[in-house]
Amino acid sequence: MADDSTNQGIPEPEGAADLIETDYEIGQDNVEGNVGPFGFDIHNPVFMISGLSIVAFVFYALALPDQATAVFSWLFSSVTKGFDWFFLGAANIFVLFCLFLIVSPFGSIRLGGADATPDYSYVGWFAMLFAAGMGIGLMFFGVSEPMSHFSSSLGGTTVEDGVRTDWAPLGAAGGDEVAAQRLGMAATIFHWGLHPWAIYAVVALALALFTYNKGLPLTLRSAFYPIFGERVWGWTGHIIDTLAVFATLFGLATSLGFGAEQAASGLTYLYGSGDAAEGTRAFLGIPYGNTEESGVANSGTLLVLLISAITAVALISVVRGLDGGVKVLSEINMGLAGLLLIFVFFVGGPIFLLTLFFDSLWAYLQNLIPLSNPFGREDVNFSQGWTSFYWAWWISWSPFVGMFIARVSRGRSVREFLICVLLIPSMVCVLWMSVFGGTAINQVVADGYTQAKDAALELKLFYMLDPLPLATITSTIGIVLVIVFFVTSSDSGSLVIDTITAGGKVDAPVSQRVFWCIFEGAVAIVLLVGGGLASLQSAVISTGLPFTLVLLVMCWAIFRGLQSERS
Amino acid sequence: MFSKIMVPVDISHPGQLTRALTAAADLGRHYGAEVCYVAVTSSAPGTLGHTPDEARGHLAEFSEAQAAAHGHRACCHLALSHDPAVDLDRTLLAAIEETGADLVVMASHVPGWADSFTGSHGGHLAAEAKVSVFVVRGE
Numbered sequence: 001m002a003d004d005s006t007n008q009g010i011p012e013p014e015g016a017a018d019l020i021e022t023d024y025e026i027g028q029d030n031v032e033g034n035v036g037p038f039g040f041d042i043h044n045p046v047f048m049i050s051g052l053s054i055v056a057f058v059f060y061a062l063a064l065p066d067q068a069t070a071v072f073s074w075l076f077s078s079v080t081k082g083f084d085w086f087f088l089g090a091a092n093i094f095v096l097f098c099l100f101l102i103v104s105p106f107g108s109i110r111l112g113g114a115d116a117t118p119d120y121s122y123v124g125w126f127a128m129l130f131a132a133g134m135g136i137g138l139m140f141f142g143v144s145e146p147m148s149h150f151s152s153s154l155g156g157t158t159v160e161d162g163v164r165t166d167w168a169p170l171g172a173a174g175g176d177e178v179a180a181q182r183l184g185m186a187a188t189i190f191h192w193g194l195h196p197w198a199i200y201a202v203v204a205l206a207l208a209l210f211t212y213n214k215g216l217p218l219t220l221r222s223a224f225y226p227i228f229g230e231r232v233w234g235w236t237g238h239i240i241d242t243l244a245v246f247a248t249l250f251g252l253a254t255s256l257g258f259g260a261e262q263a264a265s266g267l268t269y270l271y272g273s274g275d276a277a278e279g280t281r282a283f284l285g286i287p288y289g290n291t292e293e294s295g296v297a298n299s300g301t302l303l304v305l306l307i308s309a310i311t312a313v314a315l316i317s318v319v320r321g322l323d324g325g326v327k328v329l330s331e332i333n334m335g336l337a338g339l340l341l342i343f344v345f346f347v348g349g350p351i352f353l354l355t356l357f358f359d360s361l362w363a364y365l366q367n368l369i370p371l372s373n374p375f376g377r378e379d380v381n382f383s384q385g386w387t388s389f390y391w392a393w394w395i396s397w398s399p400f401v402g403m404f405i406a407r408v409s410r411g412r413s414v415r416e417f418l419i420c421v422l423l424i425p426s427m428v429c430v431l432w433m434s435v436f437g438g439t440a441i442n443q444v445v446a447d448g449y450t451q452a453k454d455a456a457l458e459l460k461l462f463y464m465l466d467p468l469p470l471a472t473i474t475s476t477i478g479i480v481l482v483i484v485f486f487v488t489s490s491d492s493g494s495l496v497i498d499t500i501t502a503g504g505k506v507d508a509p510v511s512q513r514v515f516w517c518i519f520e521g522a523v524a525i526v527l528l529v530g531g532g533l534a535s536l537q538s539a540v541i542s543t544g545l546p547f548t549l550v551l552l553v554m555c556w557a558i559f560r561g562l563q564s565e566r567s
Numbered sequence: 568m569f570s571k572i573m574v575p576v577d578i579s580h581p582g583q584l585t586r587a588l589t590a591a592a593d594l595g596r597h598y599g600a601e602v603c604y605v606a607v608t609s610s611a612p613g614t615l616g617h618t619p620d621e622a623r624g625h626l627a628e629f630s631e632a633q634a635a636a637h638g639h640r641a642c643c644h645l646a647l648s649h650d651p652a653v654d655l656d657r658t659l660l661a662a663i664e665e666t667g668a669d670l671v672v673m674a675s676h677v678p679g680w681a682d683s684f685t686g687s688h689g690g691h692l693a694a695e696a697k698v699s700v701f702v703v704r705g706e
Contacts, residue, residue, distance in 0.1 A: 019617055027579075027614045037679045112610065113618070119610065119649060212610070215617025321653030408649075410610050506609045507651040 019215035020225060024233045026217045030503050038511035043503035046238055050245035050501060051519075057250070057539070058523055061532030069535040076538035079545045084388035088374035090548045091391045094198040095372075097555050098422050101205075106562040107415030112212040118411035122420075124327050125408055130425060131330035131488035132404045133200055135337065136259065138192070138432050139482050143460040145191070146437025147444075147453055150184035152382075169382045170370055181441050185360035186367040188437060191387065192429040193364065194422060195372070196394040199551065201421040203402025204409065206554040208417070209561045212410050217504020220244045220399055220550075226560045227553055240550070241500050244399035247543045248500075249520055251397055252493040254537040256524040259486045260306040262458035266479045267302075269462055270472065304525050310483060311521030314490035318513045322408070326491050333484045340477055341435055347468050348439035357434040364430065392544030395551060403499070404492045407506070414562070440464040490520060569600045569699075573644075573668035575659050575688075576604050578629045579614040587674035587703040592637035594672065594701075601640040603666045604630045607651050607658045619647060642666075656691040663696055671700045 032041045042048075061068045080087075101107060110116050118125070152167040156174020159165065166172065169187040173179035206223035216222035221237030228236050317325035345353055377383040409417055443449040443464065452463040465474045494517040501516075502508035527533045574591045576584055595602040606626045608615045616622035626643045634641035644666050648658040663671060675689030689702035 025614070026612055026617075116610075211612060215612050215621075218611045319653065322650035323654060325653075407611070504611075505613060506611050507613060510652050513652075 022230065027503055027505050039509040040512055041502055041505060041508040043501055046241045047501040050242045053246060054249055057536065058526055061527065061536050062530040065531050068532060072535040072538040075542045079542045080388045080392055081384045083545055084384045085374040087388045087391035087548060088372060090552055091195045091199060092372050094202050094551065095194050098198045098201050098418050102415050102418045106566065108413055109562055109565045110413045111208045111417060112410040116411040120408055124331060126420065127330040127334040128327055128408050129405045129421060131333055131485060132492040133401045135333060136485035136489060139461065139485060140458060142432055142436035143440045143452060143464045144457050145188045146184050146433055147440050147460060149187040150180050150441050151453065153180035153183045164378055164380055167381045168379060170367065170379055177445055182359065182363040185434065185437065186363040187371065188433050189360060189364040189430050190371045191390045192433060193426040197422045197425050199394045199398050200401045200405060201418055202551050202554055203398045204405035204421060205417060206558050207403055207406035208409050209558060211406060213565060214561065218407065218506060219500050219504040223554050223557050226557045243543060245497050245500050247396045247540055248400040248493055248497055250536055250540040251400065252490060253520050253523040253527065254533050254540060256307055256310065256486060256490060257528045257533045260303045263306055263479060263482050264302050265458050266462055269459055270475050300529060303528055307521055307524050310486050310490060311517060313487045315514060315517050317487060317491040318494050318517050319510060329484060330488050333481060333488060336477060336481055340474060341432060343474060344439055345435050348435065352442065353435050353438050356438040357431060360434045361430055392541045395544040395547045396540050398547065400493055400496050403496045490517065494520065569598045569670040571666065571668045572600050572602045572670045572672055573663060573666050574602055574604050574672050576606055578606060578626065583705060584674050587672055588633060590703050591672035592639050595639035601642055603668055604643045605646060605662045607646045607648055607655055609649060609651050610647055619645060655688055659692055660695060663698055669698050671696060671698060673700065673702055675702045675704060677704055
C-alpha cells in the first residue's frame with residue numbers, strides 16, 4: 001500500500017484489483033431528469049459551463065468579427081511562433097516515451113486487467129481509431145502536402161535581412177528534383193507519422209489506464225489523479241473537462257464548416273461548371289505560402305445543405321451506437337480508402353511507387369532528427385508555419401481522438417496498444433503519402449502535368465486523379481470518402497463530448513448525444529453563414545498550448561500508473 | 568408453466584422497478600421458478616461499479632436481497648455491452664438466450680408521444696423475443 005500522506009498519487013494495488021481507492025462515485029455530481037419525453041443525465045457543472053461558453057464564443061465571433069479575428073489570430077500566431085520550441089520538444093518527448101514503453105517491461109501490462117480480452121477485433125479497432133484520428137486529413141493533404149514541400153524545396157532558399165523567407169524544410173534542395181522529392185516526402189511523413197500518433201497515444205493510454213485499470217470515470221480529469229488526488233473531482237477537474245469539450249466541439253464544428261466548403265468544391269469541380277477550381281479557403285486554415293482568401297465559389301445554401309446532410313448521417317450513426325453506427329461506417333470508409341489506395345498504386349506505377357515508399361521511409365528516418373530539432377532552426381517558416389502549427393493542431397484534437405481510442409481499446413496490452421496506435425498508423429500514412437503524393441509529383445517530373453500542382457488545396461486530389469483511368473468514378477469515391485470521414489469524426493466526437501459532459505458515464509440517455517451532434521452542426525452553420533470559422537479555429541489551435549502541458553503531465557501520470565500495476 | 572423468469576433491472580434506480588419486481592417475485596413463487604435479475608453495463612466504470620467484477624458483486628447483493636425479501640429462488644446475470652445506451656434491447660435479447668429464461672418480466676414507463684417514434688425497451692423486447700414478455704407499467 002502506498003503512503004498517501006507523502007504522495008497524493010495512486011495507492012498501490014491491493015489484491016487482484018488495482019483500483020484507485022476514491023470516495024468519488026461515478027455520476028454523483030450528475031443531474032438527472034426529463035425535458036419533455038427526453039431524459040438527461042448530465043454532469044454539473046461541466047455540461048452547463050461548456051455549453052454556455054461555446055454559445056458565448058459563437059456570439060462573440062459573430063457580434064465583433066473584426067475584433068475576434070484580430071484577437072484569435074494574434075493568439076494563434078503567438079502560440080505557434082513563440083512556442084514552436086515547446087511544441088517540437090514536447091512532441092519528441094511523447095515519441096520517445098511511447099517507444100520506451102513498447103520496449104520496457106511495462107509493455108506487457110494489459111488494459112482492463114491481466115485477464116481482460118479485447119473488446120474489438122483488429123479490423124474494427126484499427127478502422128475506428130484511424131477514421132476518428134486523421135482519415136479526413138489524408139484525403140486533403142495526401143496530394144497537396146508532398147507537392148507543397150516538393151515545390152518549396154525545389155525552389156531553394158531565399159534570405160532577406162538574414163532571415164529565411166522561403167517555406168522549404170531544412171536546407172531545401174534548390175534545383176535538384178530527386179533531392180526535393182525525398183525532402184518533400186520526408187517532411188510530409190514527419191507531420192503524419194510517429195509524432196501525431198504519439199500525441200494521440202499518450203492521451204489514449206492515460207485515459208484507458210486510469211479508466212480500465214484504476215476504475216476512474218472515462219473523462220479527461222481521471223488521468224490527473226496522480227497529480228491532484230481527490231481535487232480532480234472539484235474545480236480543477238471541471239476546468240480540464242470543460243477545456244476538452246471546448247476544444248473538441250469547436251475543432252469539430254470548424255472542421256465541419258471548412259470540410260463542407262471543400263466537399264462542395266469537389267462536387268462543383270466534378271459536376272458543376274468548374275468555377276470552384278478558383279479555390280475556397282484553405283482546409284483547416286493551413287498556412288500555405290499564399291494565405292489570402294480567394295473567392296468562395298460555393299453558394300451558402302449548398303454548404304448549409306452539406307453540413308445538414310453530414311450532421312444527419314452522423315446523427316443516425318450515433319443513435320445506432322458504437323457497434324451499429326460508428327464502427328460500421330469506419331469499416332466501410334477504411335475499405336473504400338483501401339480500394340482507392342490500391343487503385344492509385346497500380347495505375348500510378350506499382351514499381352515506381354513501391355521504390356518511392358521505401359525511399360521516402362528512408363528519407364524520413366535520415367531527416368527525422370534535424371526535422372524534429374526544436375532549437376536554432378533556420379527554416380523558420382517551415383518549422384513554425386508547418387510543424388509547430390501541426391503539433392498544436394494534433395494536440396488540440398488529442399482529447400477527442402485520445403478519448404475515443406481509449407473507449408475502444410480495452411483488453412489490449414500496452415505494447416500491443418502502442419504498436420497499433422503508433423507504428424502501424426504511421427506506416428499507413430507513409431504508404432498513403434507515398435502513393436498519392438508520389439503519383440502527383442511523378443506527374444510533374446515525368447509527364448510535365450502540372451494541374452494538380454497548381455490547383456487549389458482542396459482540389460489537388462481530384463486533379464491528380466484526373467489523368468488516371470476512371471477519373472470520374474475515383475473522384476466520386478474521393479468525395480464520398482471526404483464526407484464519410486467527416487461523419488466518422490462527427491459521430492465519434494459527439495460520443496466523446498457526451499461522455500465528458502455526463503461525468504464519464506457511457507450509458508447516459510441517447511438524447512444527449514443527439515443534442516451534441518445537432519449542436520455541433522448548428523455551430524458550424526452559424527459560423528459559416530455569419531463568418532468567424534477561421535477566427536474560432538485559431539482559438540481552438542491555441543488550446544494546443546495548455547494541452548501540451550496537460551500531455552506532459554499525462555506522461556508522468558502514465559508512468560506512475562504503470563508502476564503501480566507492475567508492483 | 569415457467570421455470571426461469573428474467574427481470575432486467577437498473578439497480579441505480581430501484582424506485583422505478585417496484586411493481587415489476589413484485590410481479591416477478593409473485594410469479595416466481597407461484598410457478599416455483601427461479602428469478603434471474605439481469606443488468607446491462609459497459610466495461611468502462613459506471614454507476615454499477617468501477618469494474619465489471621464490482622458491478623457483478625452489487626448485482627448479486629441486489630439479487631440476494633430480493634430473494635430474502637420475497638422468498639423465491641434467485642440468480643443474477645451481468646450482460647456487458649460496448650454501448651449500453653443504444654444496445655440495451657439487443658443485449659437483453661441475447662441475455663434471454665444466455666440465461667435460458669422462458670419468461671421476461673420487465674418494468675416500463677407509460678408511453679408518451681415520443682414513444683410513437685422511438686418505442687420503449689419493454690415494447691421492443693415484447694416484439695422480438697421468442698419467449699413470453701410481461702411488460703409492467705409504472706404506477
